Amino acid sequence: MHYDYVPLPARKPLIWPNGKRLAVILTINFEYWDKVQASDKPYYPGGPGIVGGNLPGNVYDNANYTWREYGQRVGVWRMFDVLDAEGVPASCTMNAKMALERPEVIRAALDRNLEIVAHNYVQDELLTDYMFDEAAEREVIRRTLEVYETSIGKPAKGWLSSSLRSTLNTIDILAEEGLLFVTDLLNDDQPYLVKTRSGKPMVSVSYTSEVNDFSFLRQGLTAETGLQMFKEGFDWLHAESQTSGRFMNIGLHPHVIGQPFRIRALRDFIRYAKQFDDVWFATREEIAAWYLDHHHEHIAPRNGGE
Template sequence: MVLNLLSIKGWHLLKKVFQAILVPTPPEHNPQNALCVRLAAMPNMEFFEYLPESRPTQPDIPHYSRMDYGNRVGFWRMLNVLNKHQVRACCCLNLEILDHFPEIKDAMVAANWDYMAHGLYNSRPIYTYTEEQERAYWQDFITHVQEMTGKRLKGRLGGGAGYTVRTDDLMAEAGCLYHTSWIIDDQPWPINVRGGQKFIYVPYTGQTNDAGMLAWNREADYFLQMIKDQFDTLYREGAENGRVMCLSLHPHNIGRPNAAKHLDEALRYILSHDGVWNTTADDIAEYYIANYYDQVSSWIAERKAQQ
């Protein structure tokens, strides 16, 4: 079957977003002793309101209590495992976590985590914002993270907080470098923005994502096996062409008593291999932009000229 992409609603927007979308991944040669896999742990620190704005008279007890378990109990189990393996994470942050849970904020700061935007609350998406409202949102988010953690916000994950057709443009305008919302590749990828800034996609994952344990009704040890299988493939492929291995974590999932030990084993397994860069999404974005962005953009331009 041949899919006519031009008939898909919004395809003109996708063509604007990506530098090139129907070409193979460019050959990124790995020099001798290079890193095969970039390990990026991305814990989702989320707060779902008891009385969400969309239904202010109807408490959302299931969502609220599940995430509250993560913030009260699961976070600390997850943090202990990450610290044991010296994994410095990049937190997908609901901004109000910093105010509602100062103990969590202090623990993340002490662990020297990085932060990417993931909405104010997981119950308040931004897709209804006007351009000016969203521009102010990004400025406020960046300022608040800087004041509370000392870190400069560089990226985002959409998810429950949503996004608009202007989000990439406004993020780049505000000085951000990347987002992780497109689950399209195992490597970073340049994204067009209207201001011409260097802006990229950093790989996220729907597979090595502990949310799947609930969505697919899987046991925690199945998640461990998925992580090992995915790593083995990326490690083999990465010998020629570096790959990103994202671990998407939610403390209300991976911080459960039956699950945390499997994260411990997964990290032990991954970090027992040579050629693994234990890093963050922020560092991956900066490294890619400094070393590969221009090279890949030129490669894309050459491919387009041949079409």
């Protein structure tokens, strides 16, 4: 894969459809974790744990496992209640084991017409484990996509790698497997095209590790200070979008934001953003499909590209 370095001032204004200025993407991560692994290597926790220290994979880590499971048993339903009450969509990432082990959550998301994005097979298996074995990486991706199609009823259009750990081959493989967009690249507030070896374009619609509910844990934020973080990012991007459209992604995890002492930050942010008529609560597929048709109006092709 290859993408051109095109700094913001070198781009034409990005004009979203229907007069919208700022696209807001609420990303809810549906992530299943196995209790134990057949390995004595340290178990990769994926984001901050509730109890510090890494146990070996073959040792059951009760605190960290059940803390994450709270999101599947309780937190995600609290989040669904907020989305229902506020009438906004979300972009949900799903690893394959989540579909197999927690289908009730996936059915509830589908009943609400929420977007589902493929998110690896199981959370602790990183694609970087296969940096030097492309065939093995492709097999993980294909297994994930097969479960996705079976559980969702249609092929996946987008991908987020576990812990954002992709390889230099990942986007090429995803394009060859028929996907439209990738969220692994953390480098922009606008979509852009990624060139692939097959010639099939991929649209980057960035995720974020900054405007993320993990910041509540890493930085000791409360519902009020977390809400302020969301609003601060929103206000600045909204001001910038007066001249060229932007998107704002918020990364959310049901075991984190779904806690009763944090959920208000999500609800109150949605209510704040809904006051602006030029804000578009979007899914990634909506953004990617639109951008594929309009990218030439935004970033001029370089080196004779399409």
